[in-house]
Amino acid sequence: MKNVYIGEILRNEEVAQDCFLMRVALHVSFTDPHPGQFVMLRVSGLVEPLLSRPFSVCSFERQNSSCSLDLFYRVIGRGTQILAGLLKGTQVEILGPLGRGFEVAEHKKNIVLLGGGMGVAPLMYFAMQLDKDTCSSSSAMYFYLGAQNAEAVIGLDQLKKFSCTIVTCTDDGSMGEKGLVTQIFLKDLKKFVPGETMIYACGPKPMLNALAKILQKTKYPCQVSLEERMACGIGACLGCAVAVKRSKKSSSAYKRVCADGPVFDINEIVWK
Amino acid sequence: MSETKSINMSVKIGTLKLKNPIMTASGTFGYGGEYVDYVDLNKLGAIVVKGLSLKPRVGNPPPRIMETPSGMLNAVGLQNIGVHIFIEEKLPILRKYDTNVIANIYGETYDEYKKVAQKLTSAKGVHALEVNISCPNVRKGGLSFGADPKSAAAVTRKVKEVTDLPVIVKLTPNVTDITAIAAAVEKAGADAISLINTLTGMSVDIFTRRPHLKNVTGGLSGPAIKPVALRMVWQVLQKISIPVIGIGGIMNAEDALEFLILGAKAVQIGTANFINPQATIEIIAGIERYMELNGIKNISKLIGTFRS
Numbered sequence: 001m002k003n004v005y006i007g008e009i010l011r012n013e014e015v016a017q018d019c020f021l022m023r024v025a026l027h028v029s030f031t032d033p034h035p036g037q038f039v040m041l042r043v044s045g046l047v048e049p050l051l052s053r054p055f056s057v058c059s060f061e062r063q064n065s066s067c068s069l070d071l072f073y074r075v076i077g078r079g080t081q082i083l084a085g086l087l088k089g090t091q092v093e094i095l096g097p098l099g100r101g102f103e104v105a106e107h108k109k110n111i112v113l114l115g116g117g118m119g120v121a122p123l124m125y126f127a128m129q130l131d132k133d134t135c136s137s138s139s140a141m142y143f144y145l146g147a148q149n150a151e152a153v154i155g156l157d158q159l160k161k162f163s164c165t166i167v168t169c170t171d172d173g174s175m176g177e178k179g180l181v182t183q184i185f186l187k188d189l190k191k192f193v194p195g196e197t198m199i200y201a202c203g204p205k206p207m208l209n210a211l212a213k214i215l216q217k218t219k220y221p222c223q224v225s226l227e228e229r230m231a232c233g234i235g236a237c238l239g240c241a242v243a244v245k246r247s248k249k250s251s252s253a254y255k256r257v258c259a260d261g262p263v264f265d266i267n268e269i270v271w272k
Numbered sequence: 273m274s275e276t277k278s279i280n281m282s283v284k285i286g287t288l289k290l291k292n293p294i295m296t297a298s299g300t301f302g303y304g305g306e307y308v309d310y311v312d313l314n315k316l317g318a319i320v321v322k323g324l325s326l327k328p329r330v331g332n333p334p335p336r337i338m339e340t341p342s343g344m345l346n347a348v349g350l351q352n353i354g355v356h357i358f359i360e361e362k363l364p365i366l367r368k369y370d371t372n373v374i375a376n377i378y379g380e381t382y383d384e385y386k387k388v389a390q391k392l393t394s395a396k397g398v399h400a401l402e403v404n405i406s407c408p409n410v411r412k413g414g415l416s417f418g419a420d421p422k423s424a425a426a427v428t429r430k431v432k433e434v435t436d437l438p439v440i441v442k443l444t445p446n447v448t449d450i451t452a453i454a455a456a457v458e459k460a461g462a463d464a465i466s467l468i469n470t471l472t473g474m475s476v477d478i479f480t481r482r483p484h485l486k487n488v489t490g491g492l493s494g495p496a497i498k499p500v501a502l503r504m505v506w507q508v509l510q511k512i513s514i515p516v517i518g519i520g521g522i523m524n525a526e527d528a529l530e531f532l533i534l535g536a537k538a539v540q541i542g543t544a545n546f547i548n549p550q551a552t553i554e555i556i557a558g559i560e561r562y563m564e565l566n567g568i569k570n571i572s573k574l575i576g577t578f579r580s
Contacts, residue, residue, distance in 0.1 A: 002309045004548060042547070047523065050494055051339050052547060079339075095549070229337055231344060232546035234310075236302040238348045239337035253330050254351065259306075 005030055005094040006044060010068060012086050016147075016154045018075045019118070020084050021058075024092060025068050032067075033057040035126035036101025036225055036263045039069065040233040041083075044091040049079045051231050054258070056122035056202075057097060059158075069094070072121040072154060098233050099262050102126055102200055102223055104133070109196035111139050113164075114211065116146040116181050116203025120155045122225050123202055131162040142167065146181025146203065150174035182210040194219035201225070201266075212271040222266040228257040235259030243270040279563050280570040281556070283317070283537050285515045286438040286463035288400050290317035290372060290538060293571065294528070294556050297519055297542030298323050298376035298402060298442070299348065303362040304369075310549035315556060317538060318372035321358070323404050324392070325377075326384045328354035338475045338484040343494030343521070344543060345473055347487035350378065355388045359395045367397040374440065378404040382430045393435040401437050403427060406444025406469040418444040418469075421456035428460035440517065443467040443508075445497075450504050451511040458512045466517035466540065467508060468501045494543040495521045502530060506578075509535045523551070525558020532559075535576035 007024035015021045024041075033039070040052035059070035075084050086092070102122075105111070111130060115123040123143070130141055141164035147153040148171045159166055168176030169184045177184045181203070201211055202225035215222055230240035241254035242261070245268060255261065255268075281292040295318040301307055304319045313319060331351025338345045353362070358375070366373045375392045379385035385403065392398045405418035405427050417423045428441055441457045443450060445468040454465055470491025475484040483489075501520020509516055518531030519540040528539045544551035559571075568574050 001312070004550065047495060048342055049339060050342055050543075050547060051344060093548075229335055229339075231337055231346075231543075232549070234306055234549060236300060236306040237337065237346070237546050238299075238331065238351050239346060241331065241334045241336055241348075241351070243333065254334075 007069070007092050007094045009086055009088055009090045009092060011088060012084070014084075017151050019152070019154050020073050020075065022071045022073065022083070022086075023068050024071070024094065025066055026094060028062075028066055030067050030069075030094075031097055032062065033060050033069075033097035033125070034101035035129050036122050037097040037099050038122075038233070038262060039071070039094050039096030039098060041071065042093050043082065043086065044093050046082075049082065051079075052093070052095065052233065053079050053083070054227075054230055054233055056225065056262070057125050058121040058155075059125055059128060072118055074118050095233060099258055100260070102225070102263050104130075105198035105221065108139055108198040110142065110192050110198070112142045112144070112185070112192065112197060112199045114144045114146070114181055114185055114199065114201040114203065115155075116207040117148075117152070118154075119201070119203030119207070119225070120145060121202075123200060124155045124158055126200065127159060127162050127164060131164070140165070144169060144181045144185050145176075146170070146207070147175075148172070180207065180210065182207055182214060185211075186214050189214070192220070197221075199223070209271050212266055212269070215266060223263050224266050224269070225262045226257050226264060226269070227262070230258050233258045244268050245270055278569060279560055281560065281563075283571060283575070285400070285440070285517065285537055288318075288372060288438045292317045292556050292559070293532060293536075293538035294552050294559075295320050295374065295517065295538055295540045296545060296552060297540035298404065300542040300545045303353075303358065304366050304373075305362065307545070307549055311553055313366075313369040313371050316371045316552055318374050318399070319366065320374040320376050320402055320540060321362070321366075322352050323350055323376040323378050324352055324355045324358050324388060325350065325379060326355060326388050328352065328357065333486045335484060335486055336490075338490070340473070340475055340492065341496060343492050343496030345475055345485060345490035345492055346470070347485045347490035349487065355391045359391065363395055363397050372399040373397055374400045374402050376402045376404055376442070377431075382427065385427055386430050386434050389431045390434045393437055398437065400440060401431065401435060402440040402442050402466060403431055404442050404469070406442055406446075418453065419447050421452050424453050425456040425460035428457050428462050432461040438463040440464040440466050442469055444469045445500060445504055446472050451507050454508045454512050458514050462514060464515040464517060464537075465508065465512065466519055468497070468504050468520045471497055471500065493521070495523055497521045498527060502534065505531060505536055506534050522555070523547075525555045525562060528555050528559060529562060529574075532571070532575050534578045537575060
């Protein structure tokens, strides 16, 4: 039987403008998350805000007698405002790890990760695993890291520890390349041969929409991690619906971001 | 642990026997299987499954949910796999558990209600039907049936004609006088009444100036609606004599006890399942503890002991 875990906040600090990194200590029995999986988090004992919030796992470490989970979040509403005010030692309820994460593609020469804004979080954990993984050591890893400006870039110091080529992109050019992460990637696209390349992306909807457009007539395989408001995180509330293509008829159907995803094949999703 | 053995929490809803008064509310517990990793289904009084229609339904476009003060709005739009796939694929899983399976049903016409009821009656492993005459999300989705005593009674009669299973009719709070609907449904032969379904509400995004829900309106659930639910259960109890099942914002044992004390024979746990998948189990344990502390051996000695 799975349980709701009570975690203790080890650190909770602003690492970029309005972006926080929270580290939570958990009981040793907590399952190792697979990259791309998420957890539902809420402050213990609070009825307001009512619902837990989904956060993708940004890092996970296991020690002998405990383990710790890192989550990135941006303060966007009341729920995250409350989170930002939590002090070290505060107890939080964690449900997870949940959902289907990234599928590792074997024997690809190039692994390309595209992260925009908070979308960097699950890809950082993925990069950490790929960096450790000897099977993918024959692959070259590229990380396109997008943010609005230099102040909003997150995760760069962490990524520098991994053996990957980092391409930083900012909307205003205050750090790295000037332009959207998808535009910069498009310029480099020719460098990657479709059959030898696997793309993984996570970021705001407009970014993923743009990526879908770039890739729609190509043969590059791509997995995207999606975000949607959700209530339960375990596939029951049907709140986090995403429109997917249906093979037989033209009418669209919905899948659940929490239980069927959050990682989907880019071709499966109905993009705007 | 041996002490708790002497506590009797079983209740009866018509001919339906429950080991305890805790049920899951339709639409918050999937088809049961979604929760097997978190809940021993054998411990539940009953599982009320996601509302079933004759044909599968894809549901509403997203966004479908929005959090509101102490509650949430949903406009899922009755997405479901349809009665056929439920019987083929989900019911065999539920049959393995020692609990009551209550199939929540809905239709857009009297004929659809009848057909869904017939199919579930002939399937093995369904212990009762809960008729949704109240879902406020889909324009044709039953609002007209539940908002009018005559059509509410007519649906009840049609379903009763084709089934020998206990029939629970689930009422909408979005009416002028819920007691009139309750009385009409009782007269039409309902074995029990469950209330309340969600209250219709909405929420506006001040930056885009659009509704937060694609469907514009949605059903409000969660702790915010509990006082309304208690008031309506109390009013209905004074008007009818068939069993009443209380629903609305129950988050913990204390909330459930309020409904039981008023006179509800059982309660359904809804939104709480989303926040804590083990809410039902914790509520059962909490009621047991309350009974122990207050020297109540049989829950029948607690139900309906409200002093007004």
